[in-house]
Structure formats: structure tokens, C-alpha cells
Amino acid sequence: MKRSFLNFLLLLFELILILEISAKSLRKSNKIEDLEMLYEKKRDILIQADEGRLAGGYLHLNRKELVVDRIIQKLKRDEIERGFKNHSQFAPALHFFKAKALIEKSELFKVMQMMPKGSALHLHNSAAVSSEWIIKNLTYREEVHYCQNKKGAILFTVTDFSKCKDAPRNIVQIRSMKTPEEVRIFDHWLESQINMRTDYPDFEYPDQDAVWKRFQTIFDTIEGLITYEPICRAYHKRLLEELYDDGVYYAEIRSSMKSLYDRFGLKHRSAKMLEEVINEFNYTHPDFVGAKVIYTMYRNFSTNMKKQKLDHFINLRKSHPKLVMGFDFVGQEDLNTLIELKQYLDQIPNGTKFFLHAGETNWWGMPTDLNLVDAILMNVTRIGHGYALLKHPTLLDIVMKRNIAIEVSVISNQVLNLVNDLRNHPAAIYLALNLPVVITNDDPTFWGARGLSYDFYLAFMAFSPANAGLKFLKQLALNSIKYSVLTKYERRRFEGIFERKWDEFLTQIVYRYRHIIHHNNAD
């Protein structure tokens, strides 16, 4: 960090010098060529100054990385040129539901999938696994039912039918009476209960209210499924697998740590189950770094419920201090603002880190926006979303000075109607200033994503200039490690694993795209 600041000062100094010289020479000399040369020089310096300030601007690439950088820049340039000619082919400018198929065809997206991305730092456990896998696996277990609640929403459940309005129906039995084609349609319908995908997002979700309503409903739909202990176990194992397969080696998972139930109605503790799943996964995947929990409380609970949950959390902190290391509130931010919730945060014992949702809004000066002030005053470790931060220059100064990371959930912000064309997302500016941004995926189940690659791809295409390449991407990955909450030992281990994975990735890319290098060399 110090070196980069020094570099920056040197660059600035050079800039001033050149501007000074130029002013003088303009007075003295009138030779056209001199003036042209000087102009070019000044132009380069201005462009380089911005490039230096960009995320990754001060990273140095080794030889192998430089080769990969060339490959990535070539792939990126091709996609940008295609998009520039035909805007409907440019994924970041489209709604994710339209862009998804386009992204999956992208060669650059394949690179993103292969690239080690570090940590997943803003991920809600009940929306973390791909919807396709949930339907194709969990709902094929013979104990799973569905029913409707009183609001008409579909609920998945196993033995707890207390919230059902109509008779619960066994899913496997329903399927057994259908033709294969009917099963396909039925499964598609089931998946649409936990995935917001639509071909007409502008019509189905014309505004934030409509989209949030749908969004909240899915949490109800899935709850009964993933609080059934055996399913919860399989689900969380899959959660780690999907991250691992996507090049993510560590996660800080937001979870409300609800009690689990089994077929006998007995209660199980989430924490114990999670620890076992993580340990098993570590055993089978020795290069996985681990996972921890950020405890989440629904901000709109009654006072009584909040007190109960707070006690629950404080007990968990004592019994599982390594697993449960942080705290956050969830639910629509403006329902109960941080200042109203401060009394609960004040009771949380020292040593707990806060990762508070704040400023996930376009309503400047309204309570959700002002949550940013409180999050910072409450000494937040990372800010969840922080979409509105740019409108608060003083807060931005503090975030920069204290190195508070901003968890940017790219697709989430678009699907939840904060921004349309992702190039208008404030994270582009955060990254132009090299603020501590981590790219996160929030609720991939709900939009049919998986892992971090979709968000990384969009961040790369929308939040960086056309000529930004591997440096930018590496900075994003490094940020995700740097702003993880790790012990010294964990950090050293993570860095070692990342270094190895990164080198393997470089080798893979060089091999896979050797034709590009040869072609470019032949130019």
C-alpha cells in the first residue's frame, strides 16, 4: 500500500513537471512536431494516472501472468467490440435474465470459471445453492412435500405442515403419476418457485416493491426444505461444493442459524451440523480453507423475538466462537433502520464483528441511505452493498481511511432494481478509486446463478475500462482474501493455497488459449 502511494506521488510529480515544461515550451517554441510530441506525452500521463489509480493498478505481473493478460485482453476486446456494434449482445447492459445465456456462451466467462476467485463474503445460506440442483436432487427425496400457505405461496416441507393452508402433497408421488414430459414441466414449475427468472423482468418486476415482494416469498418457500436436518446437511455440503468447483476456497456465510428438525420432530442445532459439514468437506478437500458464519437477525422481528434471537446469538458466540464470528440484520432495510436497532447491537459482546447491510438503495437521504452513517459509527468490518455510499463523500473518506470493505453484489443489485445497465453501478467508481471492494453473490439461487463467476464476469465487463485485464481481476481475488476475517494461520494457509491455484490457472489458460498467443505473435 505504501509503495503504491509512493508510485502515485511520483506519477503526479511527473505530471506536474510535464505540464510545467509544456507551458514554458509553448511560449518558447512553435515547432509543430515538438508541440505534438508534448501533447502525446501529456495525454499518456493523464491516461496512465487513471490506470494507476484503478483496482490492480499497482500490481506487477510476472511473465506467465503477462501472457495470460494478453489472452484475457484479447477475449475481452472481442466481446466489447461485438457489444459496441450490437448493444443487445453486451451482457452488462442487459437484465441478467436476458444476459445469462449470452454469458454462458462467452469464452471469457469460461476463464472466469477457471480463475481462483478467493472468498465468498456476502452469501445468504438459504439462497446459496443453484435452483436446478435443489429441484433435481432435494425434491427427488421421497419425504418432500409441498403445500400452499395462506398468502398463496408454495411451501416446500417435510414433516412440519403447520404453515400449510391446503393438504401437503408428496412430490415424488405426484411425479410417479406423470409422463416424462409432464415431469419436465412439473420440475420447471417447481424450480420457478425458488427462482425469480422470467423473460419479461420489466413487466413482472416493474419496480422495487414488486421485486422485493417476490424475493421475500422465496425465502418462505425454501425454509421448510432446508430446515429438515438430513436435507440441510446435503444442501450445505452442496453449497461448499459449488463454491469450491467455482474456484472459491473460503466463505463467510450469512445464516439465521435456525433450529433444524427431523422426521421424529426432534430439534437439532444448526451450529453442530454446520461444523460437521465443514469439517467433512475440509477432509475430502484438503485445499479448501473453510467457512464461517455471520449470524443474521430479521430486522422486522417483534421486540420479544429480537431479544430471544440476541440471546441465541450470544450463546452461539460462546459455544462456537470460531464458527459464528459476525453479526448482521437482514430484510428490507427501510423497515427497521440501524439507528432503531442500535440497542441490540450495543448488547453484543466485544469481539463480534459487524457486517451490516447499509445503503442498498437509490433513495438518497431516506432512512436506508442514512444506515450508512450508522454502519460506520458502529464500526462495521465490511458494509453489505453500500450502493449509496458514493453520494456521501465524507463517509467515503472514512471508508477509505479505515479500509472498510464494500460487499458488491452485482447481479443482486440489478435484479432488485437498483440499476439497469451495470455500467452505471457505483462500484465502477469504487474500483476506479481502488476502494476495498469485494465481489459477492448474495442469493444466487434466486437468479439461477452458481458460485461467483457470473458476478465476476459482469464486474470485469462493467466496472473496468476496456483495456483492463488480469491486474484488475487479480486485485478482486486478492481483495476477497484480504478482507476475509481470518486468523494469522488461516491467512497464511489461504495465501499459500491461492498462490498454487493461481499458478495452475495461469498454466491452464496458457495451454487452452495457446492459439491466441501464437496468432498474436504472428501479427
Add this chain to the structure above:
Amino acid sequence: MKRSFLNFLLLLFELILILEISAKSLRKSNKIEDLEMLYEKKRDILIQADEGRLAGGYLHLNRKELVVDRIIQKLKRDEIERGFKNHSQFAPALHFFKAKALIEKSELFKVMQMMPKGSALHLHNSAAVSSEWIIKNLTYREEVHYCQNKKGAILFTVTDFSKCKDAPRNIVQIRSMKTPEEVRIFDHWLESQINMRTDYPDFEYPDQDAVWKRFQTIFDTIEGLITYEPICRAYHKRLLEELYDDGVYYAEIRSSMKSLYDRFGLKHRSAKMLEEVINEFNYTHPDFVGAKVIYTMYRNFSTNMKKQKLDHFINLRKSHPKLVMGFDFVGQEDLNTLIELKQYLDQIPNGTKFFLHAGETNWWGMPTDLNLVDAILMNVTRIGHGYALLKHPTLLDIVMKRNIAIEVSVISNQVLNLVNDLRNHPAAIYLALNLPVVITNDDPTFWGARGLSYDFYLAFMAFSPANAGLKFLKQLALNSIKYSVLTKYERRRFEGIFERKWDEFLTQIVYRYRHIIHHNNAD
């Protein structure tokens, strides 16, 4: 400016002091009330720090202004609350074609119309008058025809039929054969040739290419009409009238200063006609400050044509140095970038000010974006659009230091597909930092706007926090005067006129909304 900086330093100092004290007292005292009080104090300071940095943050309001501020805040709060409950009622979040009717019903919009707004500094003369007036007046003159060009676009023309593919048809004659209802439909159709309005903007203009194509066509449609000398005269008189009636007392109009023709085929000079129209208008409106011309050259002209136009401009600068005071290029920015056009700018004699379009794009790192670098190196007086500026922190520093104004055309940027929800427009951030922003209207004909009030209303609702009021608006008006290119005498006169108009406005508002004041006092 100096005072505001001092104020800011004092505020910062207070902030540091409080943070310091708070840290100490946190260690010493544990009294809950003390801590709560301290928290509130810190919170207020952080919020006030940002409010102080916002546009208008350092203005002081007199007693009358404070009353008007309360009225405006009340009207604004009502509209925000309505929008917050039902997002489809919040104009800045909608496309202007959907928002227009909503805006026209807004009480706050009426206040915007009454408010003196200063100058119009980015306005293309061929798209400056309301489309309705053009149809209802100019096309009712018996000499006006229309025809189709070879691309199928409708052209209005009087005697010059050289670009027509089919036979020109006299509009008055066509009308004479229609019933009143048919005339209404016909006029509506005629208006749709010079107004992009549609109920389905997402479908008709799915991307920037589609919208720019339509946009460029309208310039062809209207050209033959407003290059006919008698019509051009009436048109420009109306142009000044619409500004004046909207509380705009000075304009710097971008014009290509084409030769005008009359019914005998004789050529007339634009400059002479314009001078006469402005002088006449000044005579009938003694409190109008005036109008000047920024000469525009189409960036995609052939080299030969560019040389001719350059000579034309240089001659105009000599013959009408007061009228024609600036230079700019027009047309889609990426067709011919500033660095490619530098050779022409280099030939322009000293004393000409540049007002260059730059960075009207979302394509970071592409040529249009890099136009910002060149605009700054070419010592631009104001930047046209500068939409992409925020992605270039070094350029932003220079803009701040050199006090280069940014011409923000609110509706234009939305209609031309740069941004959807205006709250994501970078100008919100420019104004959070109190950069020298001027609100401009670009091409009001094309979207059915008139004057500056629509853009001002949207800027106020989208680019300021919920509690920003008259200070913010006054700063926008003052900016438009400050960043006008005026002689010392003109500036003094303008300031005098503005002061009077401003005071009249305050009186009108206090009277018109006296029920609000009484109601509020009764609370």
C-alpha cells in the same frame, strides 16, 4: 469559494475533535446517556459534513428564502413519500416519455417553472423549440411542404426540393382536404416526425444504436424548415420566448450557422438574422440578458467540408466576435474522436473558447470516453455532457481545480439510453461534491420538453438528497450564471436582473403557497 473551504476545514476539525473526545470518553465513562449523546453528536456531524459539501451547502438563505425553502421542502417531501410508496409514481425513476404527464401534474414542477433558472448553456438551435409550437405554427404557413428522402425519412421544406425522392406535398393544401378530426390526426403524425415520444421506449429504442439513428433523422427532417429565412426568424424568436417564459434570461446556443434561403433562392447569412432577432428581443424584453453562439461543426464531415466550415467559422469570428464566441463538434462522438479532430482545433485563432462534447458514453476506455482527456488538454471552457468523467479520478481532480463546468443534460442522457433511473446519473455525485454543474436541455424539441424546467425538476428530484431544498436549486441557477461566458458589464447586468427576478419569485411562492406556511405554523 474561499470561505466555503474555510467552513469545510472548520467542520472537519470539529469532526476530528469529536471523534477524539469520543474515543477517550468511551474508555473513561460508561454512562449510557453520555454514550448515546455522543453517538447522536457524531451522527449529526457526519450528516452535516456531507450536507455542507453538497451543491448549495454553503449558501446562506435570507428570511424570505427560508420561508420558500420550507414550502419547497414540503412539496418535495410529499412527492418523495408518494414515490416511495408507489415507485411508478416517481418521475426520476421512469423514462421521460412516461414521466412527462406525471411531472406536469406536479406542484413542485410549477415552482420550477416559476423559478428564475439563469442561463441555458447547452442547447442545439435546431432542436430548441417545442415540437407542438412548430407544428401548430410553422407548418400552418402556406409555403411549407413535406416529402420523403431516399432513406424514407420525412423532410420539411419550402423551396429546396433537392433532397426529395418523391413529389413534395403542400401541407396547408393537404389539411384543406381533411375533416377537423383528420387534421388532428395528421398534425399528430407530423409532430411525431420531430418528436421521439413513444409509449413504449424500451421497444422502440432498445439500445443506443436504435435511439441515435432516430435522433439523427429528426435533424434531417427539420433542416429544410428552419433554413428558410422567414421561418428561421420566427423560429429563433420563439426559441428566445420559450426560454424567457421559462425563467431563462440568457443562452449560449450551439448552431452550425448554415446559410439560409428565401423563396427566390437567395442566400442569407445566419449571423445577421440572429443578431437582428436577438436585438429585437432585447428591445421588447429589456430584462433579457442576451444570447450568443457556439459554432458547431459536424464531426463526420469530409476533410474538405471541414476545411470549408473552419474558414467559415474563422470569418464569422472576425465579423461577429461578440455573437460567435465558441466552438464545438457535434454528431455521435465515437465517429470522429477529438484527437483525430485536433488538427482543426489547432487552427482556430486564440480567444475562441471551446465547449466540447466529451464522454457522453458508458463505454469506459473506448474513444468517446477518452475524448475527456483531449477535451481537458485542449483547455475546454465547459465540457458537453461529461457523463463518463467520474470514472477518471485524475481528470476529475483537474476539472475541480480548473473549475471547468460540466453541462449536464438530464433528459437527453436518459432518452439517449445512457441511464434509466436518473438517480444513477453521475451528476448526483458531481453535485454531492459541489462540482461546477450546469443543468442543460440539449434538444427539448425531440422529447416534447420546453425550456429548462423539466430538466431542473428531474435534477432536483434525482440528484439531491430528500431534505435538500432551495439552497440546492439556487446553486444550480447561480452556476448557470457563473459559468456563462459574459463580459464584466453583461455579468453585472445579469446578476442584477437575476436578483430582482429571484426576489419576485420568492414573493410569488410565498403568496401562492401561503396555506402551507399557515398549516405548518399551526403544527
